[in-house]
Amino acid sequence: MSAESKKVLYGLYNDEEELKNAVKTARQSHLDIMDVYSPFPVHGLDPILGLRESRLHILGFVYGATGALFGFLFMSWALAKDWPILFGGKPYWPVPSFIPITFEMTVLFAAWGMTITFYTICGMWPGVKAKILDNRISDDKFCIAFDVTETEQRSMSQLKDFFKKTGAVEVHEKTL
Amino acid sequence: MSHPVAPVRHVLIEGNKSYHQISEDLSVPTERAPSREWILAFSIASAFTALYVFAVVWTIWKGIGEWGANRTINWAWDITNFVWWIGIGHAGTLISAILLLFRQRWRTGVNRAAEAMTIFAVICAGQFPLIHMGRLWLAFFIFPFPNTRGPLWVNFNSPLLWDVFAISTYFSVSVLFWYTGLVPDLATVRDRAIGFRKKMYEIFSFGWTGSAKHWQRWESLSLILAGLSTPLVLSVHTIVSFDFATSVIPGWHTTIFPPYFVAGAIFSGFAMVQTLMVITRKVLKLEEYITINHIDSMNKVIVLTGTIVGVAYLTELFIAWYSGYIYEQFAFYNRVFGVYWWSYFGMMFCNVVSPQLFWSRRIRRSIWWTFFLSIVVNIGMWFERFVIIATTLARDYLPSSWSYYRPTWVEISIFTGTIGLFFFLFMIFTRLAPVVAIAEVKAILKVAGDQYIGPKAQKRAHQQVEQVTEKQQEKL
Numbered sequence: 092m093s094a095e096s097k098k099v100l101y102g103l104y105n106d107e108e109e110l111k112n113a114v115k116t117a118r119q120s121h122l123d124i125m126d127v128y129s130p131f132p133v134h135g136l137d138p139i140l141g142l143r144e145s146r147l148h149i150l151g152f153v154y155g156a157t158g159a160l161f162g163f164l165f166m167s168w169a170l171a172k173d174w175p176i177l178f179g180g181k182p183y184w185p186v187p188s189f190i191p192i193t194f195e196m197t198v199l200f201a202a203w204g205m206t207i208t209f210y211t212i213c214g215m216w217p218g219v220k221a222k223i224l225d226n227r228i229s230d231d232k233f234c235i236a237f238d239v240t241e242t243e244q245r246s247m248s249q250l251k252d253f254f255k256k257t258g259a260v261e262v263h264e265k266t267l
Numbered sequence: 268m269s270h271p272v273a274p275v276r277h278v279l280i281e282g283n284k285s286y287h288q289i290s291e292d293l294s295v296p297t298e299r300a301p302s303r304e305w306i307l308a309f310s311i312a313s314a315f316t317a318l319y320v321f322a323v324v325w326t327i328w329k330g331i332g333e334w335g336a337n338r339t340i341n342w343a344w345d346i347t348n349f350v351w352w353i354g355i356g357h358a359g360t361l362i363s364a365i366l367l368l369f370r371q372r373w374r375t376g377v378n379r380a381a382e383a384m385t386i387f388a389v390i391c392a393g394q395f396p397l398i399h400m401g402r403l404w405l406a407f408f409i410f411p412f413p414n415t416r417g418p419l420w421v422n423f424n425s426p427l428l429w430d431v432f433a434i435s436t437y438f439s440v441s442v443l444f445w446y447t448g449l450v451p452d453l454a455t456v457r458d459r460a461i462g463f464r465k466k467m468y469e470i471f472s473f474g475w476t477g478s479a480k481h482w483q484r485w486e487s488l489s490l491i492l493a494g495l496s497t498p499l500v501l502s503v504h505t506i507v508s509f510d511f512a513t514s515v516i517p518g519w520h521t522t523i524f525p526p527y528f529v530a531g532a533i534f535s536g537f538a539m540v541q542t543l544m545v546i547t548r549k550v551l552k553l554e555e556y557i558t559i560n561h562i563d564s565m566n567k568v569i570v571l572t573g574t575i576v577g578v579a580y581l582t583e584l585f586i587a588w589y590s591g592y593i594y595e596q597f598a599f600y601n602r603v604f605g606v607y608w609w610s611y612f613g614m615m616f617c618n619v620v621s622p623q624l625f626w627s628r629r630i631r632r633s634i635w636w637t638f639f640l641s642i643v644v645n646i647g648m649w650f651e652r653f654v655i656i657a658t659t660l661a662r663d664y665l666p667s668s669w670s671y672y673r674p675t676w677v678e679i680s681i682f683t684g685t686i687g688l689f690f691f692l693f694m695i696f697t698r699l700a701p702v703v704a705i706a707e708v709k710a711i712l713k714v715a716g717d718q719y720i721g722p723k724a725q726k727r728a729h730q731q732v733e734q735v736t737e738k739q740q741e742k743l
């Protein structure tokens with residue numbers, strides 16, 4: 092995302108079903124939606140909007156595998172190589188004893204890795220100022236937004252028509 | 268209009284709520300000035316927290332000798348309290364993770380508070396082994412870090428070390444899970460706030476916008492954290508039980524411990540959730556979000572896990588007799604009829620007998636019974652840990668070192684102090700963040716709101732049909 096300011100035209104809807112229908116209409120008439128905002132996850136919206144499935148879970152697997160390998164190899168190195176000690180006549184490399192900590196490290200790495208990745212790719216951190224179009228989006232309004240920085244007057248009226256047709260209760264313009 | 272919905276579904280949101288009304292009801296407790304009851308309860312909790320701090324400082328200053336623990340009974344109240352708190356700390360993740368995977372919608376009413384409770388319970392639990400080490404300032408020795416002693420590493424074979432990893436992983440993953448779920452709701456509070464509060468919630472909500480892509484990732488993250496937390500929560504109490512089960516003490520050295528501890532943990536955790544929820548829903552006026560149906564569902568879990576625990580107690584006794592091993596037989600005879608017989612019978616009554624009352628639908632759906640029995644269950648679960656720890660150690664292999672244990676005022680103060688600390692943290696939480704997950708409740712409104720399903724919705728639909736037919740008749 093660029094740091095320059097954007098001009099945004101957005102419409103607010105009262106219900107998630109209206110929102111889904113509006114998004115469908117917009118996609119059919121080839122309007123380029125900038126983003127859709129909602130107070131809660133609207134199920135069934137992603138395919139209509141053409142969002143690809145999140146790939147976060149693949150990363151989760153990678154982080155988890157890293158944690159498992161790290162935990163297991165570190166314990167093996169520490170007990171069998173760096174300072175071998177006999178504990179109760181068990182082998183120097185007691186693999187079954189390593190299972191619990193290997194498991195915990197898998198979970199730890201996967202959870203932290205995925206969470207940090209999530210906040211990073213969403214551009215969310217403490218102190219980030221949210222670019223909010225309307226305060227009611229986190230309450231009870233569903234919003235479709237168009238980037239109209241370089242849109243001509245004619246297309247603007249087309250967008251406004253679209254909002255009117257699909258039942259938006261309010262239409263506003265805002266510079267982000 | 269009512270949707271065709273299967274009648275087996277329960278109404279989980281009452282009062283004909285709109286999306287806006289949900290934000291309003293659930294955010295208001297963080298916005299209005301604290302009520303008089305809150306201030307009174309908070310003062311009491313703060314006083315106990317102060318007592319806790321005093322007793323811990325006293326222990327560190329004077330040493331572990333200030334406790335009643337002795338050479339025979341070297342794990343006593345302290346480890347009992349540790350296991351008790353850790354058990355309570357299991358319900359939150361169970362409710363949010365396992366019930367999310369099972370798609371149980373009633374979790375949305377209680378998951379947020381239960382997760383917060385988990386975190387505070389683990390904070391209370393973690394204190395005990397740390398203080399018990401004696402030299403608290405050297406507690407970091409339990410972590411494998413490069414040191415000047417070789418480097419000499421920790422013993423990765425030891426269940427006590429597994430515990431360090433299990434509990435610290437559990438704590439940090441629970442915090443991540445809880446906070447990530449909280450972020451959209453903090454954004455709701457932020458968008459309603461003005462002035463300094465807005466600034467504060469802007470920082471806490473990390474710049475959440477509610478974009479479709481963010482929601483998609485958020486759901487994906489929640490689901491996978493739930494998938495990871497499910498085996499995690501089972502592993503934590505399994506490993507806690509290994510602290511006992513891998514030893515060679517008769518009465519501890521049993522393979523039944525992991526499932527039995529996990530069932531007990533869920534049992535006591537749900538009981539504590541009930542205690543807290545019954546008070547919270549009343550004080551914060553959330554009866555329409557945490558309904559009798561929620562309480563009913565949790566009581567069903569309590570009666571199930573209570574019965575599992577009961578079966579485990581009896582299995583233990585049977586196996587001790589059947590093993591033909593006299594030390595094992597003596598350990599269990601001593602557990603039931605020995606010096607601490609009263610704690611065994613207290614445990615049996617509170618954990619096995621009392622939850623059976625929940626087979627009755629009327630008792631399951633009664634607020635007062637639920638509150639009373641949830642406290643009884645938690646007393647019983649405390650006895651269970653005391654029975655396992657103190658009774659077993661009191662009579663060891665050498666009759667000359669047999670001993671009796673009584674807690675001193677220091678131990679009692681630390682324990683009651685952690686209860687104060689728990690409520691202290693929970694009450695601060697109710698002031699800062701919505702206790703019920705706002706976004707998640709909105710997401711289930713159309714399948715669990717009383718205007719869409721249940722008797723009220725049916726009545727409304729009938730009325731509509733009647734109105735329509737009347738009009739048609741008028742036309743005719």
